Amino acid sequence: MAQLWGGRFTKETDQLVYNFNASLSFDQKLYKQDITGSMAHAAMLAKQGILTQQEKEEITAGLQEILKDIEEGKLEFSPEYEDIHSFVESNLIAKKGEVGKKLHTGRSRNDQVALDMKLYVRDEISEIDGLLKELLTSLLHIMKENLHTYMPGFTHLQKAQPVTVAHHFGAYFEMFKRDRSRMQDVKKRLNLCPLGSGALAGTTYPLDRAYTAQLLGFDGPTLNSMDSVADRDYLIELLSGLSTIMMHLSRFCEEIILWNSNEYQFVEIDDGYSTGSSIMPQKKNPDIAELVRGKTGRVYGALMSMLTTMKGIPLAYNKDMQEDKEFTFDAIDTVKGCIALFNGMISTMEFKKENMENSAKNGFTNATDAADYLVNHGVAFRDAHGIVGRLVLFCIEKNCSLDDLTLAEYQEISPVFQEDIYEAISMKNCVEKRNTIGAPGTEAMKEVIGIQEKYLEEN
Ligand code: ARG
Numbered sequence: 001m002a003q004l005w006g007g008r009f010t011k012e013t014d015q016l017v018y019n020f021n022a023s024l025s026f027d028q029k030l031y032k033q034d035i036t037g038s039m040a041h042a043a044m045l046a047k048q049g050i051l052t053q054q055e056k057e058e059i060t061a062g063l064q065e066i067l068k069d070i071e072e073g074k075l076e077f078s079p080e081y082e083d084i085h086s087f088v089e090s091n092l093i094a095k096k097g098e099v100g101k102k103l104h105t106g107r108s109r110n111d112q113v114a115l116d117m118k119l120y121v122r123d124e125i126s127e128i129d130g131l132l133k134e135l136l137t138s139l140l141h142i143m144k145e146n147l148h149t150y151m152p153g154f155t156h157l158q159k160a161q162p163v164t165v166a167h168h169f170g171a172y173f174e175m176f177k178r179d180r181s182r183m184q185d186v187k188k189r190l191n192l193c194p195l196g197s198g199a200l201a202g203t204t205y206p207l208d209r210a211y212t213a214q215l216l217g218f219d220g221p222t223l224n225s226m227d228s229v230a231d232r233d234y235l236i237e238l239l240s241g242l243s244t245i246m247m248h249l250s251r252f253c254e255e256i257i258l259w260n261s262n263e264y265q266f267v268e269i270d271d272g273y274s275t276g277s278s279i280m281p282q283k284k285n286p287d288i289a290e291l292v293r294g295k296t297g298r299v300y301g302a303l304m305s306m307l308t309t310m311k312g313i314p315l316a317y318n319k320d321m322q323e324d325k326e327f328t329f330d331a332i333d334t335v336k337g338c339i340a341l342f343n344g345m346i347s348t349m350e351f352k353k354e355n356m357e358n359s360a361k362n363g364f365t366n367a368t369d370a371a372d373y374l375v376n377h378g379v380a381f382r383d384a385h386g387i388v389g390r391l392v393l394f395c396i397e398k399n400c401s402l403d404d405l406t407l408a409e410y411q412e413i414s415p416v417f418q419e420d421i422y423e424a425i426s427m428k429n430c431v432e433k434r435n436t437i438g439a440p441g442t443e444a445m446k447e448v449i450g451i452q453e454k455y456l457e458e459n
Contacts, residue, residue, distance in 0.1 A: 004086050004104075018082075021319075026326050027084040028077040031070055033119035034084050034112070035063050037195060040215040041107055044196075048206050050106065055099050062096040063088070084116070085109045106207050108199035110229040110317040115195045117324065119216065121238055124332045125187045131339040132180045132245070133456065138347045139173045140452055142166075147445055150427050151266065151356035152365055159363030162430050165351060166449075167440035173452060175248040180459070182241040190234035193218035197225035200316035226316040232306065232324050239303035239328065242335045246296040249342055253289035256349070260286050265355045270348035273341075288345050292338045299334055302327035357427065362401060364392050366425040370402055373424040377416045387414045 003013070013021075039060055046056035066088060069075035081087035093100035146165035153163035193213035196202070202225045209221035222228040259266035269286050277283035305327045309320055367388050374384035390413050395402060402425055410417035423429060435441035438448070 003082055004089065004109075019079075021082065022079065023083045023322050023325065024077055024079065024081050024087060026329065027113075027116075027322075028087070029325075029329055030084050030113075030116040030120055031077075031088070032067065033116040033123075034088050035067050036119065037112060037115045037216065038088060038103060039063055040212045041195060042103060043215060044208050044212045045102075045105060045205075047211060048208055050205055050207075051102060055102060058096050058099045059092065059103050062092045062100060065095060066091050083109070083113075085112050106196070106198065106203040106205040108197075108229075110199050111194050111197040111225075113321075114197070114229050114231070115193065115216075117328075118190050118194065118234065121190065121234060121328075121332075122187060122217075124336075125183050125238070128242075128245075128332070128336060128339070129180055129183055131336055131343070132176050132183075133459075135339055135343045136173060136176055136180075136452075136456060138343050139169050139176070140449065140456065142346065143169050143173065143445070143449055143452075146351065147442055148432075149351060149353050149356060150360045150431055152360040152363060153440075159359070159365050161368055162360040162365045162427055163440045164431060164445070165356070166445050170445070170448060170452075172248065172252055176245075177452075177455065179241065179245045179248065182244065183238075186234055186237045186241055189237065191217075191219045192222045193220070194222050194228035194231075196221060197228035200226050200229050230313070230316040230318075230321075232310055232321060235324055235328055236303070236306050236310070239299070239306050239331055242331050243296075243300050243303050245335055246292075246299045246338065249338055250293040250296040253293040253342070256289045256346070257286050257293075260289075264359070265352055266359070267352060268350045269345060270350070273345040273348060288341055292342055295334050295338055299331045302331035361403070361427060364395070364402060366402055366427070366430045367392055369425045369430045370421070373421055374414065374416055379414070379416055 042051060042056050042059045042063075045051040046053055051059070066075065069091075075091065077087060081090060089100070089104060092103060143166040146169070149165040150162050151165055151168060152159040153161050153168070193209065193216055195212045195216070196207045196209035213219070213221045222231075256267065256269070258264055260269050269284075269289070271284070273286075273288045274284045275287040277285065306324060309323050313320055370391065371381065371384040371388045374387060375381050379387070391402060391405065391410070394409070394413070395405065398404075403422065407417065407419060407421070410421060431440050432442050435444040437444055
């Protein structure tokens, strides 16, 4: 047990207590951030004359050696150290002797861990953003290739009106675009540096907090030292943003699972992203989509856990906050894995265009267009709705679609119908004439794709 705080104790810590309290097994993930933060702290101490230039250089060299040793696997995270902060400091002292003991001047593990976690989250947000961008790029590619791939659009999971694959995927493009902007928001708000807040009340040393903030790429120092060490809002915001990403992926997965089923046969997931059954030889299961859907609960759990951990904590730092890490790390890793796998799955998935179009043709998805035809010929919409309702009923009895009725049959129900009804309710017209911005019509879709392309170039 290499603890930093034995001085006022007369008894060794009980082993079980030590184990319960220790966090190195999981906060070792923060080693890089802990070392980066320590270097900035040492540089600031030297600038302020609290360390000599020589001392700063020795400390920095020692920290660099520790980083290298960890990365080369020469330095192991042995459980004798309580946490990553003790680990780095003890190893610095072991390497550089007395001067290593000066690093912690004007710093507490409370502001240190607050800093490490912010640095970690900031880096991870950049990674998640990169993955989301790759996903958006794949979506846009699929959209461009499927401007004329007709499929049924659903409400209440009932066929409603025909849309295109481009339009359907475009909906998810919007969702993941918002997710990126949510992540950027979290980054913007968290980007104030807590270092120099000490345990909770700052320090009497003449620290230059603006300098460390600048060295570490923050917009400035935090303005209240108690809040600095007790704030985990950014983790709640992060987990909320990650939960939303998972919710979007999960909805998309649910659709793909349906589309890939024998009943729909709209898509076929690539063999590389499917699995078989140990008993039923015919099976090809969409496990990846199911797992992504399933892992959503795990990320929601992290959010609930974090909110619950924070709800009763008095100011300032309390050890409860150590519980912020495992769930957050797990949620971040889960989301990154899910985005990457999902991207691979949709990029290799085959669209069964004919099946989609046939499905869109059945189910009276052009009934609204038949009503619109009547409106365009002077019938009031409510009356038109009633007329087409009767036509649909007639078709159901005859087991045919609106396209299959003869003109005489149309005219029996309303004399307004003429020969051009067939064109008006054709799949091509139903979809491609919907050209208000945001609709599936080809012109509207092309305009939106242009906007999304520009967005990806600029962001
Ligand atoms: N391992 C601790 C955490 O993750 C670091 C801060 C410890 N501070 C303290 N006063 N014991 O929160």
